[in-house]
Amino acid sequence: GNSVTQMEGPVTLSEEAFLTINCTYTATGYPSLFWYVQYPGEGLQLLLKATKADDKGSNKGFEATYRKETTSFHLEKGSVQVSDSAVYFCALRAGAGSYQLTFGKGTKLSVIP
Protein backbone atom coordinates (compact mmCIF):
# COMPACT_ATOMS: atom_id res chain seq x y z
CA GLY A 1 0.00 0.00 0.00
CA ASN A 2 0.90 3.66 0.01
CA SER A 3 2.87 5.17 2.88
CA VAL A 4 4.81 8.29 3.84
CA THR A 5 7.70 8.38 6.28
CA GLN A 6 9.01 11.67 7.58
CA MET A 7 11.67 12.47 10.09
CA GLU A 8 10.69 12.39 13.70
CA GLY A 9 10.48 15.60 15.58
CA PRO A 10 10.49 17.81 17.37
CA VAL A 11 13.04 19.93 15.57
CA THR A 12 14.35 23.05 17.27
CA LEU A 13 16.34 25.59 15.28
CA SER A 14 17.64 29.07 15.83
CA GLU A 15 16.31 31.86 13.67
CA GLU A 16 18.05 32.06 10.25
CA ALA A 17 19.19 28.44 10.42
CA PHE A 18 18.81 26.07 7.47
CA LEU A 19 15.90 23.65 7.63
CA THR A 20 15.58 20.18 6.16
CA ILE A 21 12.71 17.86 6.95
CA ASN A 22 13.11 14.50 5.27
CA CYS A 23 10.21 12.73 3.62
CA THR A 24 10.22 9.44 1.72
CA TYR A 25 7.29 7.62 0.25
CA THR A 26 6.08 4.28 -1.03
CA ALA A 27 3.42 4.29 -3.70
CA THR A 28 2.24 2.47 -6.76
CA GLY A 29 1.97 4.45 -9.95
CA TYR A 30 2.82 8.13 -10.13
CA PRO A 31 1.73 9.95 -7.00
CA SER A 32 1.40 13.67 -6.44
CA LEU A 33 3.32 14.91 -3.41
CA PHE A 34 2.43 17.63 -0.92
CA TRP A 35 3.66 19.46 2.13
CA TYR A 36 1.03 20.75 4.52
CA VAL A 37 1.62 23.03 7.50
CA GLN A 38 -0.44 23.33 10.65
CA TYR A 39 0.02 26.44 12.77
CA PRO A 40 -1.14 26.28 16.39
CA GLY A 41 -4.92 26.20 16.63
CA GLU A 42 -5.43 26.16 12.87
CA GLY A 43 -6.22 23.65 10.15
CA LEU A 44 -3.93 22.01 7.64
CA GLN A 45 -2.76 24.45 4.97
CA LEU A 46 -1.19 23.44 1.70
CA LEU A 47 2.38 24.71 1.66
CA LEU A 48 3.58 23.35 -1.68
CA LYS A 49 3.09 20.49 -4.08
CA ALA A 50 4.66 18.64 -6.98
CA THR A 51 2.78 16.43 -9.39
CA LYS A 52 5.51 14.67 -11.35
CA ALA A 53 9.12 13.59 -11.10
CA ASP A 54 11.73 16.39 -10.95
CA ASP A 55 9.08 19.03 -10.27
CA LYS A 56 10.04 21.54 -7.61
CA GLY A 57 7.33 22.97 -5.42
CA SER A 58 8.01 26.26 -3.68
CA ASN A 59 6.20 28.74 -1.47
CA LYS A 60 7.13 31.27 1.24
CA GLY A 61 10.83 30.37 0.90
CA PHE A 62 10.20 26.64 1.30
CA GLU A 63 11.14 24.22 -1.47
CA ALA A 64 10.84 20.51 -2.14
CA THR A 65 11.83 18.50 -5.21
CA TYR A 66 10.05 15.33 -6.31
CA ARG A 67 12.81 12.72 -6.61
CA LYS A 68 11.48 9.53 -8.12
CA GLU A 69 14.83 7.73 -8.02
CA THR A 70 15.08 8.11 -4.25
CA THR A 71 11.28 8.27 -3.64
CA SER A 72 11.82 11.44 -1.64
CA PHE A 73 10.30 14.89 -1.25
CA HIS A 74 12.44 16.64 1.35
CA LEU A 75 11.35 20.07 2.59
CA GLU A 76 14.01 22.79 2.79
CA LYS A 77 14.22 26.43 3.73
CA GLY A 78 17.39 28.46 3.70
CA SER A 79 16.64 30.73 6.65
CA VAL A 80 13.84 29.95 9.07
CA GLN A 81 11.90 32.52 11.07
CA VAL A 82 10.11 32.30 14.39
CA SER A 83 6.83 32.50 12.45
CA ASP A 84 7.69 29.19 10.72
CA SER A 85 7.12 27.35 14.00
CA ALA A 86 4.43 24.79 13.18
CA VAL A 87 3.84 21.13 12.43
CA TYR A 88 4.77 20.06 8.89
CA PHE A 89 3.13 17.09 7.17
CA CYS A 90 4.31 15.33 4.06
CA ALA A 91 1.54 13.66 2.05
CA LEU A 92 0.88 11.88 -1.21
CA ARG A 93 -2.11 11.30 -3.45
CA ALA A 94 -1.75 8.05 -5.28
CA GLY A 95 -3.07 9.05 -8.66
CA ALA A 96 -6.01 8.96 -11.01
CA GLY A 97 -9.13 7.53 -9.46
CA SER A 98 -8.01 8.03 -5.87
CA TYR A 99 -9.14 11.01 -3.87
CA GLN A 100 -7.43 10.33 -0.59
CA LEU A 101 -4.26 11.79 0.82
CA THR A 102 -1.83 9.58 2.72
CA PHE A 103 0.01 11.56 5.39
CA GLY A 104 3.22 11.19 7.33
CA LYS A 105 3.18 11.58 11.11
CA GLY A 106 4.14 15.24 11.04
CA THR A 107 7.26 17.03 12.25
CA LYS A 108 6.99 19.77 14.83
CA LEU A 109 9.34 22.66 14.16
CA SER A 110 10.17 25.23 16.81
CA VAL A 111 12.26 28.24 15.82
CA ILE A 112 13.80 30.22 18.66
CA PRO A 113 15.02 33.83 18.40
Added chain:
Amino acid sequence: EPEVTQTPSHQVTQMGQEVILRCVPISNHLYFYWYRQILGQKVEFLVSFYNNEISEKSEIFDDQFSVERPDGSNFTLKIRSTKLEDSAMYFCASSEETRSYTFGSGTRLTVV
Protein backbone atom coordinates in the same frame (compact mmCIF):
# COMPACT_ATOMS: atom_id res chain seq x y z
CA GLU B 1 -10.01 33.87 1.49
CA PRO B 2 -12.76 31.21 1.59
CA GLU B 3 -12.63 28.85 4.53
CA VAL B 4 -13.91 25.47 5.57
CA THR B 5 -15.67 25.91 8.90
CA GLN B 6 -15.99 23.16 11.48
CA THR B 7 -18.12 23.15 14.59
CA PRO B 8 -17.73 22.60 17.44
CA SER B 9 -14.02 23.07 17.95
CA HIS B 10 -14.09 20.67 20.89
CA GLN B 11 -16.71 18.09 21.84
CA VAL B 12 -16.78 15.81 24.84
CA THR B 13 -19.15 12.86 24.74
CA GLN B 14 -19.89 9.78 26.79
CA MET B 15 -18.93 6.40 25.43
CA GLY B 16 -21.84 4.85 23.55
CA GLN B 17 -23.40 8.19 22.66
CA GLU B 18 -24.01 9.39 19.12
CA VAL B 19 -22.07 12.42 17.98
CA ILE B 20 -22.42 14.61 14.89
CA LEU B 21 -19.51 16.70 13.68
CA ARG B 22 -20.41 19.56 11.39
CA CYS B 23 -18.61 21.19 8.53
CA VAL B 24 -19.45 23.98 6.11
CA PRO B 25 -17.33 23.46 2.98
CA ILE B 26 -16.40 26.22 0.55
CA SER B 27 -19.51 27.04 -1.41
CA ASN B 28 -18.41 26.17 -4.96
CA HIS B 29 -16.52 23.02 -4.00
CA LEU B 30 -17.82 19.66 -5.15
CA TYR B 31 -15.67 17.15 -3.27
CA PHE B 32 -15.81 16.69 0.49
CA TYR B 33 -13.66 14.68 2.86
CA TRP B 34 -13.21 13.66 6.47
CA TYR B 35 -9.87 12.83 8.03
CA ARG B 36 -8.89 12.14 11.60
CA GLN B 37 -5.75 12.34 13.67
CA ILE B 38 -5.43 10.39 16.88
CA LEU B 39 -3.08 12.21 19.24
CA GLY B 40 0.53 11.61 18.26
CA GLN B 41 -0.38 9.58 15.20
CA LYS B 42 -0.79 10.14 11.48
CA VAL B 43 -3.59 12.04 9.81
CA GLU B 44 -5.79 9.27 8.38
CA PHE B 45 -8.30 9.36 5.56
CA LEU B 46 -11.85 8.38 6.47
CA VAL B 47 -14.12 9.11 3.53
CA SER B 48 -14.66 11.19 0.41
CA PHE B 49 -18.03 12.34 -0.89
CA TYR B 50 -19.05 13.56 -4.31
CA ASN B 51 -22.35 14.02 -6.07
CA ASN B 52 -24.26 13.08 -2.92
CA GLU B 53 -22.61 9.75 -2.43
CA ILE B 54 -19.51 8.22 -0.91
CA SER B 55 -16.80 7.91 -3.56
CA GLU B 56 -14.08 6.33 -1.45
CA LYS B 57 -13.72 5.18 2.14
CA SER B 58 -11.05 3.63 4.32
CA GLU B 59 -11.15 0.57 6.55
CA ILE B 60 -11.65 2.88 9.51
CA PHE B 61 -14.97 4.07 8.10
CA ASP B 62 -17.10 1.15 9.28
CA ASP B 63 -20.82 0.90 9.96
CA GLN B 64 -20.49 3.16 13.01
CA PHE B 65 -19.72 6.09 10.73
CA SER B 66 -21.92 7.89 8.25
CA VAL B 67 -21.77 11.11 6.29
CA GLU B 68 -24.47 13.35 4.98
CA ARG B 69 -24.93 16.58 3.11
CA PRO B 70 -28.35 17.41 4.49
CA ASP B 71 -29.04 20.84 3.05
CA GLY B 72 -26.57 21.70 0.30
CA SER B 73 -24.26 23.65 2.57
CA ASN B 74 -23.42 21.47 5.57
CA PHE B 75 -21.44 18.25 5.49
CA THR B 76 -21.70 16.08 8.58
CA LEU B 77 -19.93 13.08 10.05
CA LYS B 78 -21.97 10.95 12.44
CA ILE B 79 -20.54 8.38 14.81
CA ARG B 80 -23.40 6.22 16.03
CA SER B 81 -22.01 4.76 19.23
CA THR B 82 -18.74 6.34 20.23
CA LYS B 83 -15.85 4.33 21.63
CA LEU B 84 -12.87 5.55 23.60
CA GLU B 85 -10.65 4.95 20.57
CA ASP B 86 -12.72 7.41 18.53
CA SER B 87 -11.10 10.23 20.50
CA ALA B 88 -9.20 12.22 17.90
CA MET B 89 -9.03 15.45 15.95
CA TYR B 90 -11.42 15.25 13.01
CA PHE B 91 -10.69 17.37 9.95
CA CYS B 92 -13.14 18.22 7.23
CA ALA B 93 -11.86 19.28 3.81
CA SER B 94 -13.30 20.29 0.46
CA SER B 95 -12.00 20.81 -3.05
CA GLU B 96 -13.17 21.97 -6.47
CA GLU B 97 -11.41 19.04 -8.05
CA THR B 98 -9.32 16.27 -6.59
CA ARG B 99 -5.93 17.96 -6.53
CA SER B 100 -5.87 20.63 -3.84
CA TYR B 101 -7.86 20.52 -0.66
CA THR B 102 -8.83 23.21 1.79
CA PHE B 103 -8.96 21.87 5.33
CA GLY B 104 -10.94 23.13 8.29
CA SER B 105 -9.42 23.78 11.70
CA GLY B 106 -10.71 20.52 13.09
CA THR B 107 -12.99 19.28 15.86
CA ARG B 108 -11.32 17.67 18.82
CA LEU B 109 -13.54 14.79 19.95
CA THR B 110 -12.98 13.42 23.43
CA VAL B 111 -14.86 10.25 24.39
CA VAL B 112 -15.02 9.62 28.13
